[in-house]
Amino acid sequence: MKQPISKDNIIHTAAILFKEKGYSAVTMRDLASQMGIKAASLYNHISSKQDLLKEIVISIAEEFTNGMDSIVASNTSNIDKLKRVVVLHVKITANNTYGMASLNNDWMHLEDQLDYYLKLRNDYETNFLNIIKQGIATSEIKNSNPEIIMFSMLTTLRSLYLWIPKKEELNANDLANTLTQVLIDGINN
Amino acid sequence: MKQPISKDNIIHTAAILFKEKGYSAVTMRDLASQMGIKAASLYNHISSKQDLLKEIVISIAEEFTNGMDSIVASNTSNIDKLKRVVVLHVKITANNTYGMASLNNDWMHLEDQLDYYLKLRNDYETNFLNIIKQGIATSEIKNSNPEIIMFSMLTTLRSLYLWIPKKEELNANDLANTLTQVLIDGINN
DNA sequence: GTCTATACGCTGATAGAC
DNA sequence: GTCTATCAGCGTATAGAC
Numbered sequence: 001m002k003q004p005i006s007k008d009n010i011i012h013t014a015a016i017l018f019k020e021k022g023y024s025a026v027t028m029r030d031l032a033s034q035m036g037i038k039a040a041s042l043y044n045h046i047s048s049k050q051d052l053l054k055e056i057v058i059s060i061a062e063e064f065t066n067g068m069d070s071i072v073a074s075n076t077s078n079i080d081k082l083k084r085v086v087v088l089h090v091k092i093t094a095n096n097t098y099g100m101a102s103l104n105n106d107w108m109h110l111e112d113q114l115d116y117y118l119k120l121r122n123d124y125e126t127n128f129l130n131i132i133k134q135g136i137a138t139s140e141i142k143n144s145n146p147e148i149i150m151f152s153m154l155t156t157l158r159s160l161y162l163w164i165p166k167k168e169e170l171n172a173n174d175l176a177n178t179l180t181q182v183l184i185d186g187i188n189n
Numbered sequence: 190m191k192q193p194i195s196k197d198n199i200i201h202t203a204a205i206l207f208k209e210k211g212y213s214a215v216t217m218r219d220l221a222s223q224m225g226i227k228a229a230s231l232y233n234h235i236s237s238k239q240d241l242l243k244e245i246v247i248s249i250a251e252e253f254t255n256g257m258d259s260i261v262a263s264n265t266s267n268i269d270k271l272k273r274v275v276v277l278h279v280k281i282t283a284n285n286t287y288g289m290a291s292l293n294n295d296w297m298h299l300e301d302q303l304d305y306y307l308k309l310r311n312d313y314e315t316n317f318l319n320i321i322k323q324g325i326a327t328s329e330i331k332n333s334n335p336e337i338i339m340f341s342m343l344t345t346l347r348s349l350y351l352w353i354p355k356k357e358e359l360n361a362n363d364l365a366n367t368l369t370q371v372l373i374d375g376i377n378n
Numbered sequence: 379g380t381c382t383a384t385a386c387g388c389t390g391a392t393a394g395a396c
Numbered sequence: 397g398t399c400t401a402t403c404a405g406c407g408t409a410t411a412g413a414c
Contacts, residue, residue, distance in 0.1 A: 021213075022297075027407065029408095039408080043410080108209070142377070144371055152368065152372060155345050156345050163344075175337070179341065182333055183341060183376070185377050186375025186376070186377070188331070189329060216389065217390060226397090227398070228391085
């Protein structure tokens with residue numbers, strides 16, 4: 001399992017450590033030791049610790065933005081759009097279980113890219129909320145508080161990174177299906 | 190709004206800063222400056238930074254444990270128990286919006302109390318899951334994957350701290366009611 | 379491309395004056 | 397009860413030998 005020292009592998013290892021302890025608590029010496037080299041040697045491959053966070057967070061944030069844009073542009077019912085949002089989260093999270101921790105918990109330590117990140121996140125939430133509001137307007141969705149509906153769905157989806165690694169026996173499709181059912185149809189019999 | 194320097198006020202201010210940047214990124218100098226004193230003076234009131242984290246996290250964790258124990262012991266339907274769990278989260282979170290951030294994101298920085306915290310959390314989840322399993326057994330709850338149901342509900346409830354401060358116009362009872370409806374009855378019309 | 383050596387500001391925490 | 401002074405160690409990052 002020993003990896004060659006490359007920028008991509010350093011980023012990946014950093015994401016693992018950031019998930020474990022958070023960005024601020026991980027030192028470059030921790031990271032280097034995990035890679036089997038000295039801290040100074042990391043700088044032959046990367047430019048700074050901050051750069052690692054940026055690479056992890058921004059790339060995933062852009063994946064979400066692209067996925068949401070494609071869902072918004074699609075010509076389907078609003079319930080179907082919500083189902084596609086669930087699938088989007090399950091797929092991205094399954095491929096980035098470590099990076100999702102930084103996206104959720106360490107974004108405030110971004111420096112140059114903080115405003116950009118906040119804009120991506122804000123636009124995402126606006127699109128999500130609009131789908132729900134339109135679904136209510138067309139009576140696809142119950143006439144409940146749309147912010148609470150979005151909050152409930154989105155926080156569940158954003159926390160998937162904590163949970164997917166423990167449930168390897170479920171494949172992504174089964175998880176997306178069950179989750180969709182729970183989130184949309186509820187649990188009441 | 191200037192507060193006297195006391196252990197409780199230091200803990201409260203620490204919780205605010207921990208929510209903003211995380212435990213590791215907050216320095217004793219940050220905290221002291223927020224209190225209007227020098228870092229050294231903090232140590233007349235508290236024993237260490239670690240002690241602040243412990244006070245914040247363990248007290249809330251014990252509140253959840255006590256609330257859950259009382260729900261489990263109660264003689265009601267399982268759906269009703271779930272509703273009471275929602276109320277428990279809304280109430281505790283409304284009273285500890287800052288501390289909930291540490292409970293969720295900084296517990297891994299606990300030193301002496303880490304094992305105790307993990308036991309409380311694990312017992313809580315076991316109790317939660319049992320309510321759902323019993324609800325499925327009595328056909329109160331749809332026969333879906335009980336872990337996914339618990340995960341979905343619990344992550345939403347654990348994220349309330351991010352959201353309650355933005356929705357001050359909703360009182361705790363209204364929020365608990367709407368949230369219960371969304372989580373239990375779903376959103377599908 | 380990795381190493382050792384090094385810079386140097388910041389960290390949590392203590393001692394002792396006032 | 398707060399202050400200044402101070403400590404030893406750790407933080408990110410660079411320089412230059414190999």
